[in-house]
Amino acid sequence: MVEQEPPHLDAVFHALSDRTRRAMLRTLSLGDHSIGELAAPFAMSFAGASKHVKVLEGAGLVSREVRGRTHLCRLDAARLAEAEAWLRYYQRFWTNRLDALDTLLRAEDAEKAERQQGVDR
Numbered sequence: 001m002v003e004q005e006p007p008h009l010d011a012v013f014h015a016l017s018d019r020t021r022r023a024m025l026r027t028l029s030l031g032d033h034s035i036g037e038l039a040a041p042f043a044m045s046f047a048g049a050s051k052h053v054k055v056l057e058g059a060g061l062v063s064r065e066v067r068g069r070t071h072l073c074r075l076d077a078a079r080l081a082e083a084e085a086w087l088r089y090y091q092r093f094w095t096n097r098l099d100a101l102d103t104l105l106r107a108e109d110a111e112k113a114e115r116q117q118g119v120d121r
Helices: 009-016 019-028 035-042 046-058 078-120
Strands: 062-067 070-075
Touching (some): 009 078, 019 046, 019 062, 046 062, 046 070
């Protein structure tokens, strides 16, 4: 039976595909920030930063609260945990594959060492 992935996982990985958005998430991991504060390190306009925040909001990674003229953003890490769980499956897959390769290479090295000992005698 094929396990169904959450439908929003595509949006999460799309949001994470951009380095500016990843940097914004890192900043938000330290606490709530306004869109202006998120824009500052990139010398981008409020509108440009707001577009990035909208993508993060659409993926469920960020929530925004409007206080007067200030848009305060907060990290919502639950969707990051879902993405990490998806990646963890493939980490196990590659760990198993690399362990098998390591076993194969060790056996090959041992065989070569045995042949070399036979030649040296």
